[in-house]
Amino acid sequence: MIGFEVETLIAILLGVARGATPLVFAAIGELITEKSGVLNLGVEGMMLVGAVSGFITVVVTGSPILGFFAAMLAGALLSSLFAVLVLFLHTNQVASGLSLTIFGIGLSAFFGLGYIGTPIKGLQAIHISGLSDIAIIGPLVFGHDIMVYLAFVLVAATAWFLGKSRWGMILRAVGESHHAAHAIGYPVVAIRFAAILFGGAMCGLAGAYISLIYTPMWAENMTAGRGWIALALVVFATWKPGRALIGAYLFGGVTILQLNVQSLGVDVSAHLMNMLPYIATILVLVLISRDETKIRLNAPACLGKPFRAD
Amino acid sequence: MIRIEPRLSPSKIMVYGAPLLAVGLTLVAGALLFGALGYSPTRSMYLFFIAPISDSYGLTELFLKATPLTLCAVGLAVGFRGNVWNIGAEGQLTMGAIAAGAIAVTWHDSTSFLLLPIMMMAGVLGGLAWAAIPAFLKTRFHANEILTSLMLTYVASLFLGYLVNGPLRNPEGFNFPESRMFGDAGLMPLLVEGSRLHIGALIALFIVLLAWLIMSRTLIGFQIKVVGLTPLAAHYAGFSPKKIIWMSLLLGGGLAGLAGMFEVAGPIGQLQPVISPGYGFTAIIVAFLGRLHPVGILCAALLVALSYLGGETVQMELSLPLAVTGVFQGMLLFFLLACDVLINFRFVLGSKRKAVP
Numbered sequence: 144m145i146g147f148e149v150e151t152l153i154a155i156l157l158g159v160a161r162g163a164t165p166l167v168f169a170a171i172g173e174l175i176t177e178k179s180g181v182l183n184l185g186v187e188g189m190m191l192v193g194a195v196s197g198f199i200t201v202v203v204t205g206s207p208i209l210g211f212f213a214a215m216l217a218g219a220l221l222s223s224l225f226a227v228l229v230l231f232l233h234t235n236q237v238a239s240g241l242s243l244t245i246f247g248i249g250l251s252a253f254f255g256l257g258y259i260g261t262p263i264k265g266l267q268a269i270h271i272s273g274l275s276d277i278a279i280i281g282p283l284v285f286g287h288d289i290m291v292y293l294a295f296v297l298v299a300a301t302a303w304f305l306g307k308s309r310w311g312m313i314l315r316a317v318g319e320s321h322h323a324a325h326a327i328g329y330p331v332v333a334i335r336f337a338a339i340l341f342g343g344a345m346c347g348l349a350g351a352y353i354s355l356i357y358t359p360m361w362a363e364n365m366t367a368g369r370g371w372i373a374l375a376l377v378v379f380a381t382w383k384p385g386r387a388l389i390g391a392y393l394f395g396g397v398t399i400l401q402l403n404v405q406s407l408g409v410d411v412s413a414h415l416m417n418m419l420p421y422i423a424t425i426l427v428l429v430l431i432s433r434d435e436t437k438i439r440l441n442a443p444a445c446l447g448k449p450f451r452a453d
Numbered sequence: 454m455i456r457i458e459p460r461l462s463p464s465k466i467m468v469y470g471a472p473l474l475a476v477g478l479t480l481v482a483g484a485l486l487f488g489a490l491g492y493s494p495t496r497s498m499y500l501f502f503i504a505p506i507s508d509s510y511g512l513t514e515l516f517l518k519a520t521p522l523t524l525c526a527v528g529l530a531v532g533f534r535g536n537v538w539n540i541g542a543e544g545q546l547t548m549g550a551i552a553a554g555a556i557a558v559t560w561h562d563s564t565s566f567l568l569l570p571i572m573m574m575a576g577v578l579g580g581l582a583w584a585a586i587p588a589f590l591k592t593r594f595h596a597n598e599i600l601t602s603l604m605l606t607y608v609a610s611l612f613l614g615y616l617v618n619g620p621l622r623n624p625e626g627f628n629f630p631e632s633r634m635f636g637d638a639g640l641m642p643l644l645v646e647g648s649r650l651h652i653g654a655l656i657a658l659f660i661v662l663l664a665w666l667i668m669s670r671t672l673i674g675f676q677i678k679v680v681g682l683t684p685l686a687a688h689y690a691g692f693s694p695k696k697i698i699w700m701s702l703l704l705g706g707g708l709a710g711l712a713g714m715f716e717v718a719g720p721i722g723q724l725q726p727v728i729s730p731g732y733g734f735t736a737i738i739v740a741f742l743g744r745l746h747p748v749g750i751l752c753a754a755l756l757v758a759l760s761y762l763g764g765e766t767v768q769m770e771l772s773l774p775l776a777v778t779g780v781f782q783g784m785l786l787f788f789l790l791a792c793d794v795l796i797n798f799r800f801v802l803g804s805k806r807k808a809v810p
Binding site for chain 1: 594734737786793
């Protein structure tokens with residue numbers, strides 16, 4: 144009996160990591176974009192386009208690796224539309240990001256229609272014989288799929304990039320004061336373009352994680368608002384990669400909690416339980432935004448402001 | 454080399470020309486898209502944009518679909534002018550539908566002529582209450598209204614799912630997730646016999662006029678515009694930003710709630726798990742396409758309503774997915790935003806002029 148419960152617990156914890164990983168990718172991508180001073184509200188749209196292109200690639204080629212690369216490419220391509228609009232045509236970033244999401248939802252539904260219900264073999268968890276078989280710790284530490292570990296690597300790399308590397312400092316300078324950065328001679332528009340493309344690629348990857356691993360299938364709107372939760376996570380993290388990781392795992396926990404409450408025999412409507420992640424997002428936003436100076440100190444000073452060189 | 458140069462003053466022609474240009478570009482891109490998919494561009498464009506409104510029934514359907522779009526967009530536009538980004542109209546619409554629907558289901562055998570006005574009031578209040586949450590969280594805790602209003606949209610649609618699967622499920626409905634049909638007294642009177650067009654369309658028209666008067670003739674309308682254009686000036690003039698936030702969210706929520714009531718008491722006639730094909734989100738496009746102006750929004754709503762009908766027609770005739778509508782709507786907004794650059798900037802050929810020393 145005890146053994147069964149431990150197994151359930153391990154399954155739940157593995158589920159938390161699976162729920163958190165797409166949020167980590169999307170939030171880190173958006174974090175880099177926002178650090179350069181650009182607010183891209185198209186996360187949900189880019190994730191969906193990534194999800195569908197990753198899925199189609201796997202159906203056609205059978206290779207999850209190719210699927211992830213296709214998703215990154217698709218996400219970056221879609222984000223380049225946004226980049227051209229806001230960087231060269233100086234459109235309103237909020238409106239442009241919203242249109243990216245609307246466009247992405249339509250585009251993904253359009254191309255994914257023939258693939259609804261198509262089965263694929265999702266990417267399996269890695270198995271290191273010996274290590275993964277250690278009781279309890281084995282599956283918890285070594286029993287995830289490769290993307291879970293990559294997400295941690297990405298967070299560490301982003302923290303190093305922003306905090307320690309020369310280009311990371313330049314990126315932050317562009318986000319804090321584009322006029323000063325321009326005066327020193329940094330290519331503000333090119334740096335922002337790169338940051339937007341990186342954000343798009345990461346959102347595409349996040350979407351592909353959902354359609355290839357989290358639930359290996361394609362369904363319209365399958366990201367179910369995770370793109371927006373990732374946006375909220377960036378605020379929650381006060382633009383710090385490590386805190387974005389913690390936030391993503393908290394949300395992964397809430398998502399899995401909602402899936403497991405019924406299996407534990409608690410009689411609550413599934414519809415009501417499914418509200419949890421969204422309500423948690425609102426609560427977290429309220430808690431973190433309550434202190435206005437904290438947000439003002441941490442948010443990139445030029446976030447959302449258009450830049451013209453002359 | 455082509456450069457973008459600021460105009461000395463915004464182009465009056467482009468304020469109205471940009472939406473037309475955007476529509477034109479969307480048509481061209483759409484034709485190319487259909488061509489690339491292997492369909493005849495002319496036939497598919499005909500099916501998408503002309504066939505749906507080539508008879509009188511099609512026209513009534515156009516007005517029917519334009520009604521919720523107009524209502525939501527008029528409310529949202531007021532907020533967008535004041536830099537209040539309510540993007541949760543879809544959820545406010547849903548809550549309005551729930552509030553009105555709950556009343557219609559509870560008194561389904563009522564024959565009172567008061568039922569419909571009470572349902573309308575409930576619809577407005579439902580949407581209003583749902584929009585009050587982001588307004589409160591924004592003014593009290595500075596929580597971003599974009600994210601909170603959107604999260605509440607998911608909560609609202611799950612709440613509707615809970616209700617039609619539980620408390621409001623039709624007891625004689627073989628466990629289908631839907632409420633019982635509303636009684637006759639809970640349904641909107643039809644405008645045209647044999648169609649689904651109801652008097653809600655007229656009410657929406659009246660609200661467009663009212664909104665236009667408020668924005669152009671009243672102090673609060675002026676204040677909203679100033680806050681949006683120059684927050685600093687508004688601050689010095691002593692306009693209360695909190696008042697503007699409350700005002701625009703409550704107005705947007707109330708109108709979206711009314712739109713939701715019109716849908717359930719109009720073409721649908723009961724509560725179902727899904728009541729809107731994204732009208733609340735599409736209204737964002739309508740608001741921008743209509744230049745955030747009530748009358749412009751009316752025209753934009755008709756055009757965007759056509760994209761819903763066109764999507765249905767090409768689905769039936771060419772068996773293309775309904776999502777083609779979303780692709781068209783997204784393209785339209787992209788092109789519009791891009792064309793808007795022509796209002797304040799112009800394209801010039803040649804290299805940069807030398808600055809005068």
